[in-house]
Amino acid sequence: MTVADLGILRDVAIVDGVAVAKVTPTYSGCPATLAIELAIETALVEAGFEARIERVLSPAWTTDWISAEGREKLRAYGIAPPEEASGSKLALFGEVTVHCPRCNSTATEKISEFGSTACKAQYRCTACREPFDYFKCI
Amino acid sequence: MALFDAVLELADDHLVLGHRLSEWCGHAPMLEEDLAMPNMALDLIGTARTLYDYAATLEGQGRTEDDMAYLRGEREYRNLLLCERPNEDFAQTMLRQLYFAAFMHPYWQAAAGGGDEVIRGVAGKAVKEMAYHIRHAGEWVIRLGDGTEESARRMKDAVEALHLYTGELFEEGAAEGVDALPSRAAIKPAWEATIDHIFGQALLSRPVVQYPQTGGRRGLHGESLGHLLAEMQSVYRAHPGATW
Numbered sequence: 001m002t003v004a005d006l007g008i009l010r011d012v013a014i015v016d017g018v019a020v021a022k023v024t025p026t027y028s029g030c031p032a033t034l035a036i037e038l039a040i041e042t043a044l045v046e047a048g049f050e051a052r053i054e055r056v057l058s059p060a061w062t063t064d065w066i067s068a069e070g071r072e073k074l075r076a077y078g079i080a081p082p083e084e085a086s087g088s089k090l091a092l093f094g095e096v097t098v099h100c101p102r103c104n105s106t107a108t109e110k111i112s113e114f115g116s117t118a119c120k121a122q123y124r125c126t127a128c129r130e131p132f133d134y135f136k137c138i
Numbered sequence: 139m140a141l142f143d144a145v146l147e148l149a150d151d152h153l154v155l156g157h158r159l160s161e162w163c164g165h166a167p168m169l170e171e172d173l174a175m176p177n178m179a180l181d182l183i184g185t186a187r188t189l190y191d192y193a194a195t196l197e198g199q200g201r202t203e204d205d206m207a208y209l210r211g212e213r214e215y216r217n218l219l220l221c222e223r224p225n226e227d228f229a230q231t232m233l234r235q236l237y238f239a240a241f242m243h244p245y246w247q248a249a250a251g252g253g254d255e256v257i258r259g260v261a262g263k264a265v266k267e268m269a270y271h272i273r274h275a276g277e278w279v280i281r282l283g284d285g286t287e288e289s290a291r292r293m294k295d296a297v298e299a300l301h302l303y304t305g306e307l308f309e310e311g312a313a314e315g316v317d318a319l320p321s322r323a324a325i326k327p328a329w330e331a332t333i334d335h336i337f338g339q340a341l342l343s344r345p346v347v348q349y350p351q352t353g354g355r356r357g358l359h360g361e362s363l364g365h366l367l368a369e370m371q372s373v374y375r376a377h378p379g380a381t382w
Binding site (some may be wrong): 005025027028029030031057058059060061111112113114115116118122136138 | 156168172177178179180181182183184185187190206255256258259260262263264266267270273274
């Protein structure tokens with residue numbers, strides 16, 4: 001899983017000899033934002049570039065920017081990827097059917113609106129009994 | 139500097155309410171809420187950081203977001219009185235969150251189409267987060283209001299304790315005449331519709347307020363804000379310039 005798969009890395013370009021990476025946070029208060037920015041900067045410096053990170057807020061990140069490959073990697077890791085397009089009212093009001101990342105059953109139920117990180121909710125599968133994280137749709 | 143003052147007011151609302159929510163961490167009535175409230179606090183504090191940073195840029199005096207948050211005293215804080223109200227019990231905390239989010243959701247929706255790029259960026263993110271906060275807090279208000287005799291009593295007490303602070307939400311404050319920000323007064327019908335929708339299911343009604351409380355925008359706060367700031371600012375003030 002890469003930051004590009006997640007749609008967090010918006011752009012990388014060489015500007016006047018400096019590698020400028022544009023990064024957007026998932027949630028306003030995501031504590032990983034700084035760690036991700038540092039990791040990108042470190043990677044660029046290690047590759048021999050002079051690097052600068054720019055944080056962009058607009059347009060706001062949406063789960064629609066997670067690539068098809070990114071969604072597959074999330075599922076393989078045991079995190080259910082977001083189900084609906086972010087514009088969907090159904091998604092906003094939580095009336096979604098979430099597939100279990102283990103057995104693909106739709107017999108799942110929400111345990112908690114908020115999970116281990118700001119971007120996830122906790123679910124469990126009533127078919128295979130596995131608890132799992134669901135990447136919330138925003 | 140009207141935009142600077144207006145941005146600072148918004149930032150203070152978010153930081154103070156975010157800090158209040160974070161006080162529940164480790165004390166929530168159940169594990170799910172112990173995750174939920176700090177998560178919502180993160181949304182609010184994240185929004186506050188961006189707004190403080192923007193205010194500091196607008197001011198152009200070399201202050202940072204940390205200076206704004208940690209080096210201003212009680213009388214310099216411009217937050218709504220609603221945001222600083224003590225947590226008291228869980229019913230009050232959830233109602234306070236609903237009152238605030240039910241205002242901020244339509245407010246950010248309106249701001250997302252405004253003429254200021256930074257505000258548009260903040261609004262685009264925050265509007266989605268506020269929708270979650272309304273849903274989460276609203277579900278609890280309904281569950282408690284239409285719950286047991288005890289939970290219903292506490293929810294009614296919460297309405298009694300907090301409703302008198304809601305009028306301040308609609309005061310324009312420093313944002314009066316600032317094009318980049320929506321009119322706060324114009325948000326009232328949307329706010330009332332959300333509250334009525336939830337109160338209807340929670341068997342609650344909006345009370346008529348005899349003595350509305352206001353003054354936060356002029357730096358006139360309740361006693362509890364001083365306690366909150368003392369705790370929040372003590373480390374930064376004891377170790378000026380420390381970074382982590």
